[in-house]
């Protein structure tokens with residue numbers, strides 16, 4: 457009885473990346489150093505000038521707009537998505553949301569009844585299990601294969617054992633940078649179709665594919681499954697995560713239900729929608745994305761090669777997104793010593809994160825909250841200078857670890 461928080465609210469784990477920011481500030485103050493920050497989940501560059509100009513121009517749209525989004529933007533997003541993925545969406549199958557994060561949230565609220573299981577492919581974006589639980593669902597995480605690729609057999613078993621309502625994954629993947637192959641995507645479609653469940657494909661990093669390749673979309677498979685829901689948005693591709701715009705593309709039944717929910721909650725500001733429409737039409741913005749992908753690929757090449765040269769760290773080459781996910785578990789149990797002779801043992805990924813912060817002055821995100829405590833996630837969305845400096849510091853700090 458009384459004014460108390462719900463069980464759901466009490467069960468929410470605060471975002472690991474946010475608590476890390478506090479820790480970074482503490483270490484910077486205590487040691488009088490500046491930390492090289494490889495935690496960023498966002499590009500290190502912002503929107504192009506034409507897109508920025510469109511934002512202030514959009515200010516004239518000051519009245520309430522249509523709940524599912526501006527008609528021009530919805531048509532354009534359908535057109536761009538169909539062009540890039542081979543899908544066949546019409547404008548009324550697109551709903552614009554406050555970032556891709558709230559797109560996933562509202563989809564969960566539209567499809568889950570209390571206790572419904574959602575199978576999530578691990579390692580996963582930290583938000584997935586939380587957002588399922590917030591909607592009253594029950595997250596069921598399925599481990600990847602050792603090479604971080606999806607384990608289709610275990611996924612099929614988890615879907616059937618838990619009588620899942622949905623299957624959720626990201627490709628290119630945050631945190632691994634793995635890009636699912638067409639065969640793997642076909643496998644996921646098959647599993648979802650056979651179980652007759654929702655397949656939720658988060659493709660926010662689709663434009664971040666390295667080595668001149670493209671990241672296959674779930675809709676580029678031979679026979680896309682009709683109950684597939686696409687989560688996408690411009691945050692990463694145009695460097696505008698703070699503008700908070702994302703979108704859903706899916707079967708009309710779902711987009712209608714989602715719009716009904718959003719009618720009572722929220723939809724993105726109209727000036728932002730106007731500027732995002734300009735961004736998707738802008739050749740200048742597309743060129744900026746290509747330049748960014750080339751830079752992050754160079755960072756990947758030097759950073760992953762460097763990491764693999766450090767005894768005790770192994771890191772597969774990411775094919776996309778802008779992260780690398782390195783196995784550091786061979787260093788668990790090792791000890792580091794402070795100048796005043798105090799020692800600490802690296803016991804797990806949080807311990808490794810703290811070691812990197814205090815001894816290498818490098819911030820990276822521990823793998824635990826991504827569902828893989830053996831690993832660390834490093835963001836490549838930084839300058840080449842920071843990549844090189846971080847690598848040097850990590851190399852030196854690891855060489856000083858002892859038994």
Ligand SMILES: Cc1ncc(COP(=O)(O)O)c(C=O)c1O
Pocket residue numbers: 497554555556557558581626630658660688689690691692697700701702
């Ligand atoms: C896999 C994945 N999906 C969705 C999002 C959310 O993006 P947005 O900024 O559009 O909310 C992120 C952000 O980090 C992400 O990594």
